[in-house]
Amino acid sequence: MSIFVDENTKVIVQGLTGGQGRFHGLRNRDYGTKVVGGVTPGKGGSDVDGIAVFNSVKEAVAATGATASFVVVPPKFAAAAIIEAAEGGITFIVCITEGIPAQDEAVTYNRLVEDFPGVRLLGPNCPGIISPGKCNIGITSGDIALAGGPVGIVSRSGTLTYQALYELSQQGIGQTTCVGIGGDPVPGTNFIDCLAAFQADPETLAVMMIGEIGGSEEERAAEWIKANMTKPVVSYIAGVTAPPGRKMGHAGAIISGSKGTAQAKMDALAAAGVHVCLNPTEAGQKMGEIVKAL
Amino acid sequence: MDLFEYQGKQYFARYGIAVSPGDIADTVEQAVEVAERIGYPVVVKAQVKVGGRGKAGGVKLAQDVDEVRLHAGNILGLDIKGHVVHRVWIERSSDIAKEYYASFTLDRQNKVHLGMLSAQGGVEIEVVAEENPDAIAFLAIDPVRGLDVETARRWVNDAELDEVAREQAAELLVHLYECYTLGDCDLAEINPLILTPDNKVHALDAKVTLDENASFRHPEWEEFRADEFEDPREKLAKEKGLNYIGLDGTVGIIANGAGLAMSTLDVVNQVGGSAANFLDIGGGANADVMASALEVINTDPKVKAIFVNIFGGITRVDDVANGVLEALQRVAISTPIVLRLDGTNAVEGRAILAPHLNDSLITEPTMLDAARRAVSLAND
Numbered sequence: 001m002s003i004f005v006d007e008n009t010k011v012i013v014q015g016l017t018g019g020q021g022r023f024h025g026l027r028n029r030d031y032g033t034k035v036v037g038g039v040t041p042g043k044g045g046s047d048v049d050g051i052a053v054f055n056s057v058k059e060a061v062a063a064t065g066a067t068a069s070f071v072v073v074p075p076k077f078a079a080a081a082i083i084e085a086a087e088g089g090i091t092f093i094v095c096i097t098e099g100i101p102a103q104d105e106a107v108t109y110n111r112l113v114e115d116f117p118g119v120r121l122l123g124p125n126c127p128g129i130i131s132p133g134k135c136n137i138g139i140t141s142g143d144i145a146l147a148g149g150p151v152g153i154v155s156r157s158g159t160l161t162y163q164a165l166y167e168l169s170q171q172g173i174g175q176t177t178c179v180g181i182g183g184d185p186v187p188g189t190n191f192i193d194c195l196a197a198f199q200a201d202p203e204t205l206a207v208m209m210i211g212e213i214g215g216s217e218e219e220r221a222a223e224w225i226k227a228n229m230t231k232p233v234v235s236y237i238a239g240v241t242a243p244p245g246r247k248m249g250h251a252g253a254i255i256s257g258s259k260g261t262a263q264a265k266m267d268a269l270a271a272a273g274v275h276v277c278l279n280p281t282e283a284g285q286k287m288g289e290i291v292k293a294l
Numbered sequence: 295m296d297l298f299e300y301q302g303k304q305y306f307a308r309y310g311i312a313v314s315p316g317d318i319a320d321t322v323e324q325a326v327e328v329a330e331r332i333g334y335p336v337v338v339k340a341q342v343k344v345g346g347r348g349k350a351g352g353v354k355l356a357q358d359v360d361e362v363r364l365h366a367g368n369i370l371g372l373d374i375k376g377h378v379v380h381r382v383w384i385e386r387s388s389d390i391a392k393e394y395y396a397s398f399t400l401d402r403q404n405k406v407h408l409g410m411l412s413a414q415g416g417v418e419i420e421v422v423a424e425e426n427p428d429a430i431a432f433l434a435i436d437p438v439r440g441l442d443v444e445t446a447r448r449w450v451n452d453a454e455l456d457e458v459a460r461e462q463a464a465e466l467l468v469h470l471y472e473c474y475t476l477g478d479c480d481l482a483e484i485n486p487l488i489l490t491p492d493n494k495v496h497a498l499d500a501k502v503t504l505d506e507n508a509s510f511r512h513p514e515w516e517e518f519r520a521d522e523f524e525d526p527r528e529k530l531a532k533e534k535g536l537n538y539i540g541l542d543g544t545v546g547i548i549a550n551g552a553g554l555a556m557s558t559l560d561v562v563n564q565v566g567g568s569a570a571n572f573l574d575i576g577g578g579a580n581a582d583v584m585a586s587a588l589e590v591i592n593t594d595p596k597v598k599a600i601f602v603n604i605f606g607g608i609t610r611v612d613d614v615a616n617g618v619l620e621a622l623q624r625v626a627i628s629t630p631i632v633l634r635l636d637g638t639n640a641v642e643g644r645a646i647l648a649p650h651l652n653d654s655l656i657t658e659p660t661m662l663d664a665a666r667r668a669v670s671l672a673n674d
Contacts, residue, residue, distance in 0.1 A: 075507060075510070076510055076511070099507045100507060101478055101505055101507045101508035101511075102400060102478075102480060102505050102507065102508075103437070103475055103478055103505070103508065104508075106400060106406070106407065106437040107437045107438055109405050109437075110405065110406065110436055110437050110438045114438060127607075139607070139608055140607065141606075141607045141608060141637075141638055143638070144607070144637065144638070155553075156553070157551065157552060157554070157556075158551050158552075158553065158607070159549075159550060159551025159552075159553050159554035159605050159607065160551070160553035160554055160557060161553075162551075162605055162607040162637060163557075163636075166605070166636065166637060183552060183553070185400055185402050186400070186405050210553070212553055212556060213556070214402075215402040215403070216402065216403050217403075220403065236557075238556040238557040238560060239556040239559075239560065240560045240563065241560050241569065242556055242559065243539070243541065246539050246572075248539065248552060248555070248556050248572055249551075249552025249553075249556070249572070249574040250552045250553070251505075251507060252402070253556065257420055262560075278564060279557065279560065279561050279564065279661065279662065280557060281661060
């Protein structure tokens with residue numbers, strides 16, 4: 001099995017007619033994802049390589065029965081697009097947009113929680129989600145993933161997600177689902193949401209968790225793992241050498257005062273029984289050992 | 295983007311927050327001119343983006359023109375924790391009856407805004423939080439609903455500010471919240487927020503961090519940018535549109551993706567080296583970006599080797615390889631370059647580089663191998 005998305009997930013692409021939307025939307029379709037429509041206001045009735053374009057999410061959902069949306073629009077329009085998706089009946093929203101103001105994210109997140117409790121947002125500023133062989137929503141290159149499980153991956157960083165997929169696939173270890181939760185300060189989906197879903201998924205037997213400096217989500221995940229997780233977890237945290245007070249590329253990757261350091265996160269995870277590794281390669285090798293011993 | 299104190303005060307003033315009258319000066323003569331204009335006594339304050347100015351001698355009271363001359367002369371050029379003072383802020387000295395603390399920031403754990411208010415200001419809030427946590431009144435604010443003056447009034451009561459200060463403080467806090475939200479701040483902090491003997495409340499200091507992601511709706515931030523970077527490498531990188539942070543080590547780093555770039559710093563450190571910078575070239579690893587990246591790193595005299603760490607996803611490694619070769623024709627690089635190329639089209643990429651490899655252009659199969667090689671070259 002997989003978490004959040006599978007071979008039956010019908011996806012619309014908000015921003016399909018833009019350069020990025022077209023490129024990634026078609027790539028996702030070519031991977032086998034059921035991309036059933038696109039949304040661009042004012043371009044309803046046209047199509048992108050055979051994929052019907054609608055004026056609004058509501059129209060697209062009514063016509064296609066889509067439940068998931070891939071939001072790939074510029075930062076200034078992203079918050080409105082996410083809310084439109086929720087209002088239009090979408091229940092799983094993937095937003096890859098990087099550069100959304102934190103104030104917009106904070107308002108959008110809380111609006112979803114208050115007015116659309118059944119909706120899950122993944123991202124923003126994330127690579128998306130791939131359930132190998134079934135569904136790929138986002139910008140992950142499908143050919144570095146390997147279908148069949150038994151490992152679930154959850155990560156805050158895009159390139160480190162690819163690195164993790166690659167390290168596992170090279171060893172012949174497949175993945176159930178790989179979720180990029182994104183590097184912004186207000187992620188719609190957090191580590192615990194994904195860990196809980198992997199814990200509940202019978203086909204996921206082990207989890208790779210990739211974190212980075214900033215915030216306290218890794219520490220909270222450690223507490224959750226200690227209390228609830230029976231499956232082995234391998235972790236890598238980026239940013240041990242990052243200087244305090246500087247945003248390391250991702251808006252959320254910043255050590256504030258003494259809070260959010262990589263070491264604190266690694267200590268918390270190790271104390272929760274997680275296999276904490278010092279670099280991505282070591283994490284891949286450790287997961288290899290664990291999977292062989294399953 | 296962190297603002298200097300004077301910029302923070304100018305930003306506060308836009309949102310109706312009371313600050314002391316003052317102006318900036320880059321020379322002793324300008325300082326005198328400002329002081330004469332606003333009237334004595336004045337405070338001469340070093341403008342650096344680092345705490346502990348007072349202890350370092352960067353904040354002085356001046357009663358007359360001779361003292362302004364003396365203090366401005368001493369403070370301009372002063373080195374405070376590695377930050378050289380190029381500018382001072384001169385403001386009318388305020389009599390202080392009480393010092394408070396107020397700030398707004400994002401509570402990342404609960405995904406709401408967090409207000410902090412304390413009747414014990416003037417010292418670092420971290421110290422108050424440690425020694426006397428009950429002295430801070432925390433307020434969680436739903437970003438959808440915002441902060442109204444009624445809530446602010448209850449908040450100033452909870453924080454036990456002096457009675458005479460409460461109404462003014464409540465109104466100021468609503469303005470500060472507007473500055474924080476509408477002004478797109480990551481942090482808006484006043485420490486100290488003072489009560490004067492004649493019962494006026496105003497901001498004596500300003501610490502503001504702006505959210506760069508919101509610059510598209512703040513053309514007024516342009517004036518802050520001229521003074522944004524103290525590190526010339528960072529200034530050049532910004533001009534070239536690169537995501538660069540200067541560090542002190544000897545291995546220059548170029549990676550695609552913020553996580554991989556951070557990870558590259560860590561791995562270099564693990565094998566006994568030290569990174570000269572953080573540089574994420576993102577998905578656009580073409581010749582232009584690569585040439586700009588190499589150019590910026592090349593200006594750093596401490597760099598003894600460069601480690602290019604690329605994991606192709608959307609980025610194709612053959613494009614990166616061509617980009618590197620083209621960049622090397624445009625920029626004369628004085629240090630050896632070690633490349634680790636993996637992911638999409640890595641085989642093709644390595645083949646493109648193969649005929650050009652020599653003692654100063656080297657590829658290694660893994661991230662760890664490449665880190666070791668770069669570090670050993672840098673340490674030679």
